[in-house]
Amino acid sequence: MATWAMAVWPSWPAIEAMNTHAELPAKPVPDVTPESAPYWEGLRQHKLLLQACAGCGQIRHYPRAVCATCYSIAVTWIEANGAGTIQSWTVAHHPFHPGFKIEVPYALLLVDLAEGVRVNAPLRGDPAGLQLGRAVRLIFENGGQGFVLPAFEYSAE
Numbered sequence: 001m002a003t004w005a006m007a008v009w010p011s012w013p014a015i016e017a018m019n020t021h022a023e024l025p026a027k028p029v030p031d032v033t034p035e036s037a038p039y040w041e042g043l044r045q046h047k048l049l050l051q052a053c054a055g056c057g058q059i060r061h062y063p064r065a066v067c068a069t070c071y072s073i074a075v076t077w078i079e080a081n082g083a084g085t086i087q088s089w090t091v092a093h094h095p096f097h098p099g100f101k102i103e104v105p106y107a108l109l110l111v112d113l114a115e116g117v118r119v120n121a122p123l124r125g126d127p128a129g130l131q132l133g134r135a136v137r138l139i140f141e142n143g144g145q146g147f148v149l150p151a152f153e154y155s156a157e
């Protein structure tokens with residue numbers, strides 16, 4: 001059975017054959033949906049926007065059509081202040097897409113934002129400093145093809 005991953009991602013021998021960075025393919029970019037379009041546009045303006053339910057006020061992330069608390073589809077957007085703490089992480093040593101080959105090893109964080117939601121984004125800093133509950137702050141970086149993506153760095157304390 002063909003899967004999306006099999007159809008899009010090159011085989012491991014093809015990845016191994018990419019010995020120079022110039023041969024690396026571009027990183028994948030997000031699919032923009034009607035629900036997520038304001039989120040991506042906010043990132044382009046260096047703002048991390050979160051959905052806030054217009055019915056009950058529940059803040060949610062990732063962007064989606066329906067509130068899981070009250071099932072309202074009415075939504076407003078708020079800007080996250082960018083402060084958070086590390087809830088968990090994983091360190092990637094293998095590039096599961098060849099576009100990430102020159103970045104490994106890197107840490108992918110699960111961050112609790114001050115607004116009460118969790119965000120996945122990479123750490124831009126030394127993974128040796130990883131610690132549960134450590135304060136981080138949001139930064140923005142070029143994601144290619146017109147996208148700006150969130151990342152985190154350690155907060156100065």
Ligand SMILES: [Zn+2]
Nearest residue numbers: 053056067070
């Ligand atoms: Zn709601």
